[in-house]
Every structure is written in C-alpha cells, then in structure tokens.
Amino acid sequence: MRTGARSARESFGEMLLGGLLDHAHALPPDHVGPIVAGTVALIGGREVRILLQDYGQRNLVPLAGDGLKDGEPLPIDGSEAGRCFLTARPVEVPSADGTRVHVPLLDGGDQAGVLAVTLDTIDDDRRLLRRIAGVLADVLQTKNGYTDLFFRTRRGEAMSVAAEIQWSLLPPLAMTMSRVAVAGVLEPAYDVAGDSFDYALNGDVLHLAMIDAMGHGLDAATMATVAIGAYRHARRTSVELSEIYLFMDRAIAEQFAPDHFVTAQMLRLDTGTGRLQWVNAGHPAPMLIRGHRVVRRLNSPTTLPVGFGGAQPQVSETVLEPGDRILCFTDGLIEEHQSGQEEFGEDQLIDWIHRLDRADRGVRAVARDLSHTLRRARGETTTDDATLVLVEWHG
Known part of the structure; x- marks a missing residue:
C-alpha cells in the first residue's frame, strides 16, 4: 500500500479508537457490545461476537446486545475461538464469504474472552482489530465493577x-508480565467455598498467597474472606512473610472458635533476581518445575495452620532459574475421600504435569488443562475444593 493510503487508513483507525475512548467512561454496561459492533462495522466487520469465558473455564459464552451475533456457547477445547483464547494469539479462518478473525481480549495478561469478526479482507485491519479488542478488554474490566451483566453472561450454571x-474476592485468574506470569484455577467453580488465592505485583516483587479454610459452605467462605483480608492488609504494610503469617493467625484466632483454622501458603518472588521465599502452613509442598519436569518439592519446616497460635515461622528460600515454574495447590487436588475411591495422589499429579507442561504452552493453558484433567480423573466429582496456582519466572 502507498504511504499516503496507509497514513489515511491509520488516521481513520485513530478516529475510530478515539471515538470509542472518548465515550468509554460514560458508556452504560449494556451499550458496550452494541458500540463495539458499530465500530467494527465501520471497517466492514460483520457477525460480531464478544465471547466471554465462563466461570468453569470450559466455554466461551456470547454477550447479548444489539448488533451482536447470538448463538450457543463455544467450547474452549476444539473450537477456533477456543484456540485463540488458549494461545492468546489471533486466529484467522478463511471462508467462502471472507475471513473469520478471532482476537483475544487481553487485560494485563488476563483474558476475558475473544472478539470474533468476519471481514471481506483483512490486510490493513489486523492492528486496528487488536487495538479495538484491547480497548474492549479494558472497558469490560472497568464496567464489571458496577454491573451484573457480564457476571450473568459468564455464569454457566447456578x-x-x-x-x-469467593469469586468476589479473587484477583484476575491470570497475569502475564515481562518477568513473571501467574495463573490460577478453582474447582468446583460454582460451589467453591473455603479455597482462595491472592497475588500482587509491587515493583519487582510478586506476592502470592493460597488458603484453604476448614469446612464447607458459608462458614468456610467467611473464614476465607477474613484470611484473605488479613493477608492483604499485612502485605500492604510491607512486612516480612513471617509477620504476615502472625497477623493472619491472630485475625482468625480472634474471630473464630479455637478449633477453626485455615491452611495457608505465602510466597514472595523477586522478579529481578529469581529469589523465592515462602512459608507453608499446612499445605502440600509446592513443586518446582524446571525444563517442564518436576525436579523437586519445595519442602519447608513445619508451621501450624493459621488460627492455631503457631510460633513465628522460619522462612524458606531458593533461587529460581529463568523459565522455572512453581505449582502451588490445595490438598483437594490430590485427595479424594468419596467412599470406594482412592486418593488421586501426588505421583499422578506429577505424571500429568509431565504430559501437559510443554515449552509452547503458557501457564494459563497449563493450569486450566491440569485442573480439568485431574477433575476428569476423579470422575468429575470431588468432596473438597481443589485449587492450583502456577507461577513462571521468565528471568
């Protein structure tokens, strides 16, 4: 294309994006889809679908709205939109009437879903579509704070x-930055109670915690809420891991009966050096994955679960190598207490890690597949929450 024509096209694209950005702050949530559909139509796009990931991470569900194509949810496994979602890369599918383009909706490395559009030609529209998808992802994240529309779309069952x-407590399920990536999965997605996790990237330091409150139902959810709230409060005062543990311990002990407790695991990773510190209070030891193989468990001195008044814990430490991954998980992932069934066990977990963790797969896809594979191996049932978080240090 001639330079003048390219400049005109870029100016047109800037006008489209500028119009979208200028009105985004005052845009009602139910107008997001129609406005995006109208914007895409100006570059010749049709059959626009905004596909959002359901809470079970199994399907991509179309957002309803004027100008948007409806239809049944698409499975993440086995669909072109799902391939776009799992790889976080655009997927183009030629057809008799044009090209179906799938673009990931990325926000800070998390992925809300996929924007799907049919175009007659796409030579000069790829960059513009990526930018529209980027704006859309940010708008969805912002508007989600004060509407139930996107929650209802993503909820696949009661x-x-x-x-x-628990879902209201969670940070984004995934984060991908230049030095570090995080991905987590909670099962059963629609009935999880005591499991939760939290993370924050503050400068060069990644903070991460995973907790499992005893019991089930609202009691466990209430205890998990207090534990995560106490963790965030202590973390934000920039105290050491051992002091964070003591603060959480006091919070649970003061609010609940003496026999109530929360198992917890807290990590701190210096993303500049790879220095990893952790305290484990009753969880299975994390696994260090190097070269896509489990090389060892990150064992540490015994620390009482949060709420039992344990002494100030000893902080364990190691130094990661670029590309290392750390898998943290609750006991529900490897235990099965249903009558007549054996425990799943860490050996089977390691075997599946070796099958699923490959060089061409990011932590989000590996974490999701690992959780779903283990759930299928348990016969789609579990007597406890089963949660995992996978961290990768890029170096």
Missing part, C-alpha cells in the same frame, strides 16, 4: 452463595 463470595 452458583452457591459461598462461591459468589
């Missing part, structure tokens, strides 16, 4: 009150 509480 959700328990305890699960509603």
Whole structure:
C-alpha cells in the first residue's frame, strides 16, 4: 500500500479508537457490545461476537446486545475461538464469504474472552482489530465493577452463595508480565467455598498467597474472606512473610472458635533476581518445575495452620532459574475421600504435569488443562475444593 493510503487508513483507525475512548467512561454496561459492533462495522466487520469465558473455564459464552451475533456457547477445547483464547494469539479462518478473525481480549495478561469478526479482507485491519479488542478488554474490566451483566453472561450454571463470595474476592485468574506470569484455577467453580488465592505485583516483587479454610459452605467462605483480608492488609504494610503469617493467625484466632483454622501458603518472588521465599502452613509442598519436569518439592519446616497460635515461622528460600515454574495447590487436588475411591495422589499429579507442561504452552493453558484433567480423573466429582496456582519466572 502507498504511504499516503496507509497514513489515511491509520488516521481513520485513530478516529475510530478515539471515538470509542472518548465515550468509554460514560458508556452504560449494556451499550458496550452494541458500540463495539458499530465500530467494527465501520471497517466492514460483520457477525460480531464478544465471547466471554465462563466461570468453569470450559466455554466461551456470547454477550447479548444489539448488533451482536447470538448463538450457543463455544467450547474452549476444539473450537477456533477456543484456540485463540488458549494461545492468546489471533486466529484467522478463511471462508467462502471472507475471513473469520478471532482476537483475544487481553487485560494485563488476563483474558476475558475473544472478539470474533468476519471481514471481506483483512490486510490493513489486523492492528486496528487488536487495538479495538484491547480497548474492549479494558472497558469490560472497568464496567464489571458496577454491573451484573457480564457476571450473568459468564455464569454457566447456578452458583452457591459461598462461591459468589469467593469469586468476589479473587484477583484476575491470570497475569502475564515481562518477568513473571501467574495463573490460577478453582474447582468446583460454582460451589467453591473455603479455597482462595491472592497475588500482587509491587515493583519487582510478586506476592502470592493460597488458603484453604476448614469446612464447607458459608462458614468456610467467611473464614476465607477474613484470611484473605488479613493477608492483604499485612502485605500492604510491607512486612516480612513471617509477620504476615502472625497477623493472619491472630485475625482468625480472634474471630473464630479455637478449633477453626485455615491452611495457608505465602510466597514472595523477586522478579529481578529469581529469589523465592515462602512459608507453608499446612499445605502440600509446592513443586518446582524446571525444563517442564518436576525436579523437586519445595519442602519447608513445619508451621501450624493459621488460627492455631503457631510460633513465628522460619522462612524458606531458593533461587529460581529463568523459565522455572512453581505449582502451588490445595490438598483437594490430590485427595479424594468419596467412599470406594482412592486418593488421586501426588505421583499422578506429577505424571500429568509431565504430559501437559510443554515449552509452547503458557501457564494459563497449563493450569486450566491440569485442573480439568485431574477433575476428569476423579470422575468429575470431588468432596473438597481443589485449587492450583502456577507461577513462571521468565528471568
């Protein structure tokens, strides 16, 4: 294309994006889809679908709205939109009437879903579509704070009150930055109660915690809420891991009966040097994955679960190599207490890590597939919450 024509096209694209950005702050949530569909139509796009990931991470569900194509949810596994979602890369599918383009909706490395559009030609529209998808992802994240529209779209089945509480606590399920990536999965998605996790990237330091409150239902969800709140409060005062543990311990002991407790695991990773510190209070030891193989468990001195008044814990430490991954998980991932069934066990978990963790797969896809594979191996049932978080240090 001639330079003048390219400049005109870029100016047109800037006008489209500028119009979208200028009105985004005052845009009602139910107008997001129609406005995006109208914007895409100006570059010749049709059959526009905004596909959002359901809470079970199994399907991509179309957002309803004027100008948007409706239809049934698409499975993440086995669909072109799902391939775009799992790889976080655009997927183009030629057809008789044009090209179906799938673009990931990325926000800070997390992925809300996929924007799907049919175009007659796409030579000069790829960059513009990526930018429209980027703006759309940011708008969805912002508007989600004060509407139920996107929650209802993503909810594939009835959700328990305890699960509603837990999902409201969670940070984005995934984060991908230049030095570090994080991905987590909670099962059963629509009935999780006591499991939760939290993370924050503050400068060069990644903070991460995973907790498992005893019991089930609202009691467990309430305890998990207090534990995560105490963790965030202590973390934000920039104290050491051992002091964070003591603060969480006091919070649980003061609010609940003496026999109530929360198992917890807290990590701190210096993303500049790879220095990893952790405290383990009752969880299975994390696994260090190097070269896509489990090379060892990150064992540490015994620390009492949060709420039992344990002494100030000893902080364990190691130094990661670029590309290392750390898998943290709750006991529900490897235990099965249903009558007549054996425990799944860490050996089977390691075997599946070796099958699923490959060089061409990011932590989000590996974490999701690992959780779903283990759930299928348990016969799609579990007597406990089963949660995992996978961290990769890029170096």
